[in-house]
Amino acid sequence: MSIENVMVIGAGQMGSGIAQVCAQAGYTVVLHDLKPEFTERGMSGIRKNLQRQVDKGRMEDGEKEDILARMSLSTDLENAANADLVIEAAVENMEVKSALFAELDNIAQKKTILATNTSSLPITEIAAATQRPQKVIGMHFMNPVPVMKLVEIIRGLATEDSVYKAVEEMTEKLGKVPVEVNDFPGFVSNRILMPMINEAIYTVYEGVAAPEAVDEVMKLGMNHPMGPLTLADFIGLDTCLYIMETLHDGFGDDKYRPCPLLRKYVKAGWLGKKSGRGFYTYET
Ligand code: NAI
Numbered sequence: 314m315s316i317e318n319v320m321v322i323g324a325g326q327m328g329s330g331i332a333q334v335c336a337q338a339g340y341t342v343v344l345h346d347l348k349p350e351f352t353e354r355g356m357s358g359i360r361k362n363l364q365r366q367v368d369k370g371r372m373e374d375g376e377k378e379d380i381l382a383r384m385s386l387s388t389d390l391e392n393a394a395n396a397d398l399v400i401e402a403a404v405e406n407m408e409v410k411s412a413l414f415a416e417l418d419n420i421a422q423k424k425t426i427l428a429t430n431t432s433s434l435p436i437t438e439i440a441a442a443t444q445r446p447q448k449v450i451g452m453h454f455m456n457p458v459p460v461m462k463l464v465e466i467i468r469g470l471a472t473e474d475s476v477y478k479a480v481e482e483m484t485e486k487l488g489k490v491p492v493e494v495n496d497f498p499g500f501v502s503n504r505i506l507m508p509m510i511n512e513a514i515y516t517v518y519e520g521v522a523a524p525e526a527v528d529e530v531m532k533l534g535m536n537h538p539m540g541p542l543t544l545a546d547f548i549g550l551d552t553c554l555y556i557m558e559t560l561h562d563g564f565g566d567d568k569y570r571p572c573p574l575l576r577k578y579v580k581a582g583w584l585g586k587k588s589g590r591g592f593y594t595y596e597t
Contacts (some may be wrong), residue, residue, distance in 0.1 A: 314479040320396035324355025327430055328402035330458025335357045335559040336383045338487045344356055345387040352386040393420045400452055403554035411442040417563050418443035428452040433499045433559040437468035446471035450480055464489045465500050498563030507556045513541035518574040524592040542592040546585035555581050
């Protein structure tokens with residue numbers, strides 16, 4: 314199963330990072346989103362990242378140009394017809410992902426692998442939206458993609474071994490470390506991380522401490538490189554809420570109940586770094 318042409322769906326913080334690392338590893342990449350301004354925004358982030366590498370002397374200018382030459386932009390899902398692998402990184406919402414996978418299933422060639430970067434949603438359920446559940450797999454990158462080494466790889470109930478192998482090999486080619494996990498809500502990473510973030514939000518909600526104090530305790534006291542509220546802002550508070558809802562629905566246990574303050578921020582459009590305001594404020 315040879316992978317040469319990759320299509321990445323969603324040019325947000327994850328999709329653009331995934332597109333960048335795929336192009337850096339030599340793949341031909343189409344970066345797709347709903348509107349040209351979204352793909353352009355993703356692409357301009359990639360250009361800036363690569364330029365920073367050049368400025369730091371870690372990459373030749375020619376190499377940067379070669380990487381960019383392997384990338385193109387799309388707002389037409391029909392472009393999936395040329396892909397050997399599609400990696401979906403649209404919003405963390407089952408309806409959106411199911412609709413996308415049903416459409417991709419109609420457009421993509423029969424051999425094409427359909428992967429999702431979902432943080433928490435069941436791969437088996439996403440696969441059920443297609444007629445090719447054996448070719449559907451979870452490929453969960455970490456943020457920021459160019460920096461973080463881990464990719465959780467999640468098989469759905471029907472995922473073929475050859476598909477798992479192809480994705481595992483590709484992950485290694487990207488310079489990342491694949492770790493196989495089973496298809497349970499939140500997999501391993503977010504089952505452990507997100508309840509901690511949610512608890513950090515509860516400590517602010519209940520007036521135990523200010524966000525800065527919570528982050529300082531976890532950084533200096535637990536040696537975390539980044540406090541949980543800074544991390545939540547970085548991940549995106551909408552994504553955090555979707556993940557907590559998936560854990561809550563999936564396990565039914567009250568310990569996964571999203572903090573009301575998280576809901577309130579998301580309703581207010583305070584989505585963290587990407588919207589300029591979350592637990593902290595950012596220049597956009
Ligand atoms: P984001 O909000 O930065 O980007 C999402 C992009 O998807 C937007 O550009 C949006 O226009 C696009 N989109 C929405 N619906 C679409 C559709 N039907 N077709 C094409 N494009 C569509 O979100 P982010 O953070 O990049 O997350 C994307 C996915 O990656 C989510 O499933 C999330 O759970 C997952 N993820 C997020 C991580 C994080 O730290 N933010 C880490 C690992 C996974």
